[in-house]
Amino acid sequence: MNARNILNADLHCHSVVSDGTLTPEELAERARRGGVELWALTDHDEIGGQQRAAAAARAHGMGYLTGTEISVTFAGETVHIVGLGFDDGDERLRKGLQSTRGGRAQRALEMAQGLAQVGIAGAYAGALEFVGNPDLISRTHFARFLVDTGICKDTSEVFRKYLTDGKPGFVPHRWATLKEAVQWISQAGGVAVIAHPARYKFTPNEEFALFTEFKLHGGQAVEVITGSHSAQESLKYADMAREFDLAASRGSDFHSPDESHTDLGILPYLPGELTPVWELLEARIR
Numbered sequence: 001m002n003a004r005n006i007l008n009a010d011l012h013c014h015s016v017v018s019d020g021t022l023t024p025e026e027l028a029e030r031a032r033r034g035g036v037e038l039w040a041l042t043d044h045d046e047i048g049g050q051q052r053a054a055a056a057a058r059a060h061g062m063g064y065l066t067g068t069e070i071s072v073t074f075a076g077e078t079v080h081i082v083g084l085g086f087d088d089g090d091e092r093l094r095k096g097l098q099s100t101r102g103g104r105a106q107r108a109l110e111m112a113q114g115l116a117q118v119g120i121a122g123a124y125a126g127a128l129e130f131v132g133n134p135d136l137i138s139r140t141h142f143a144r145f146l147v148d149t150g151i152c153k154d155t156s157e158v159f160r161k162y163l164t165d166g167k168p169g170f171v172p173h174r175w176a177t178l179k180e181a182v183q184w185i186s187q188a189g190g191v192a193v194i195a196h197p198a199r200y201k202f203t204p205n206e207e208f209a210l211f212t213e214f215k216l217h218g219g220q221a222v223e224v225i226t227g228s229h230s231a232q233e234s235l236k237y238a239d240m241a242r243e244f245d246l247a248a249s250r251g252s253d254f255h256s257p258d259e260s261h262t263d264l265g266i267l268p269y270l271p272g273e274l275t276p277v278w279e280l281l282e283a284r285i286r
């Protein structure tokens with residue numbers, strides 16, 4: 001194990017500013033309790049929680065990197081690109097995120113119509129009850145409503161039965177392009193990271209295209225250690241990081257004490273040999 005990789009960094013999680021259930025301050029406290037030394041809050045398509053998260057990290061003596069997780073449409077699938085260490089006052093990034101959030105309200109209304117057709121009434125108002133940021137209504141908020149009403153026993157069941165491709169509450173959506181997301185992050189001084197690569201349903205050719213185009217646009221890192229990878233998947237993406245000369249990131253993707261099985265700070269360290277993403281971002285750590 002390479003000493004530079006032995007850092008308890010957790011560079012992926014969500015607050016009430018997107019689809020998490022804790023505030024930035026509550027997350028910072030939980031991260032510190034989990035032993036996190038370097039933290040980033042990465043709300044979906046939003047950077048509204050960054051100042052609070054940075055202040056809370058400072059109060060707990062943790063290093064902080066600004067963060068977000070941008071939804072992208074690539075080869076007909078939704079891909080998530082994490083951005084780390086950008087300037088959160090950057091206008092192009094702010095405008096870009098605002099534009100990509102824009103379609104969510106209309107999409108949510110259509111999702112509710114789909115659910116109404118299978119007998120689930122009032123899902124839009126119901127989901128809104130769980131929303132912390134009116135600009136960011138997501139499938140997760142619908143999932144919490146369907147669990148709350150007793151229609152499903154947990155959010156995984158809701159996604160399986162109602163909210164994934166082909167199911168009644170699923171509405172296809174066009175998010176940002178890969179190029180836009182990588183450029184918004186890079187031009188703001190940050191590093192773009194492919195989030196949880198094992199979660200996409202790509203053929204080997206499509207995956208190769210994702211990694212190739214991501215590099216071409218200026219992407220520099222990939223999540224190797226994440227709450228949504230098995231040990232085997234982590235090994236595969238450690239190999240991919242080497243093959244594509246990408247730095248490696250580590251993050252729990254924590255959303256909620258009730259829903260997430262991977263808590264902040266508990267993942268294995270990054271494998272040696274790989275370049276940790278924080279090495280590219282030393283000057284951006286607050």
Ligand code: AMP
Pocket residue numbers: 019044071137138139140155156159160255
């Ligand atoms: P959206 O951005 O509105 O499409 O919502 C995507 C979010 O839904 C993800 O960030 C996850 O938090 C959550 N999600 C996606 N798939 C699942 C699943 N199978 N089980 C639980 N949560 C999921």
Ligand code: MN
Pocket residue numbers: 014019044140255
């Ligand atoms: Mn989420």
Ligand code: MN
Pocket residue numbers: 069080195196
């Ligand atoms: Mn994600």
Ligand code: MN
Pocket residue numbers: 012013014069253
């Ligand atoms: Mn996430």
